Amino acid sequence: MTPATRRARARRGEGELLRAEILEAAERLLIETGDQGAVSIRAIADAVGVTPPSIYLHFADKNKLLAAVCEVRFQHFDAFMTEATAGIEDPLEVLWARGRAYVRFGLDHPEQYRILFMTRPLTDVAPGELDRLPGLAAFGHLVDEVARCMDAGAIAAGDPFLVATSLWTAVHGITSLLIARPDFPWPDLDRLMAHLIDVHSRGLQGPAPAP
Amino acid sequence: MTPATRRARARRGEGELLRAEILEAAERLLIETGDQGAVSIRAIADAVGVTPPSIYLHFADKNKLLAAVCEVRFQHFDAFMTEATAGIEDPLEVLWARGRAYVRFGLDHPEQYRILFMTRPLTDVAPGELDRLPGLAAFGHLVDEVARCMDAGAIAAGDPFLVATSLWTAVHGITSLLIARPDFPWPDLDRLMAHLIDVHSRGLQGPAPAP
DNA sequence: CCGTTAACCTAACAACGATAAGTTAGCGGC
């Protein structure tokens, strides 16, 4: 594959345009190839119509680039889950809708999900900017909804953080295994999710363990 | 680091010795560096005291080597979990003991767990040798134990495969997230596991959803 | 039209996985 047509140089002050084009091309390659390893700096540069070093004018290294790609995608993560719960009154149903949305989002964006939640963090998170952790806002909302369920008596009173963490690991378990082991003879996803919700809706109503 | 002292050539018919040394060195590097990317063919060869091409006398490529490393480790996987349930009478307690052992094993061998269950399969599994899938025997035993619980009336009757799959995703969710996101402010693991077991022991006793 | 500088490119490095082709040394046979 010969290099794509050379990209026209941006006008003065418009250098940031390249950054956006790089992000777009990188995500497109990530989705098309389905392989993080195939998304090389050279392949991205080629897709954009630019030489490899130009990438480094906008991203310190490859990890930062991939992190940026995922950050863009996951800005929609929390919003997507919140939308999925719009108009639902029952706080317990809100929880289940959120869980279903989580799994769906992960399976719709498997490569980004893999980078964000199935590999070690690409960029070390400095203490103090923990709030910029992707998905942390979403987790906060989950804790809130769990607390709301407890207040409404929909689930047994207890530690909302502990319950939220457990719910997170539950939906992550399904999402990540489906992504990592697609060759396993999985039962129908809807059945699996229904069972998960069934178990939890019953299991969370009993007395919580002592904190 | 200069190359380690050169390894003495194996005697005739003892070429397989090198294979074992390579596997050992590869796993040691994997554990010490904690980074799959740092385990290069050259680093392994250096650790063994041999040149890189010698690796290929025993392994077709790097993926096959890493797969072999994990296979060795996971030959103990099912046995470890079975041992953890030895002497337990209550079939439900057997299930929980197995779950605890699963998480412990994963956290004790995080890099191998990551390769086996958190990345796409290193080597494509040919149809017909599905039974050699690492951990599949272990999964079979899980299904058996779930069925035993159903027979004993410890959990509601239903599809043992569905329930076993769900339990697998549950323990995998905890294990894999703990490995991938060690920086998250996790609650105490024992508390998390106790909550998981609490929820499931209650949730699995109600009527199962229709198959 | 000139000079500044933003926006790139050319050339190259070290490290990687992998391969082709050569070399060394253990050991049975005479």
Added chain:
DNA sequence: GCCGCTAACTTATCGTTGTTAGGTTAACGG
């Protein structure tokens, strides 16, 4: 004792990767 076969390696090299140093082009203010 030493010859030859070949198992057990090595040397040299290829193409690709992430990344950097330093040079070049062209848009725009004056």
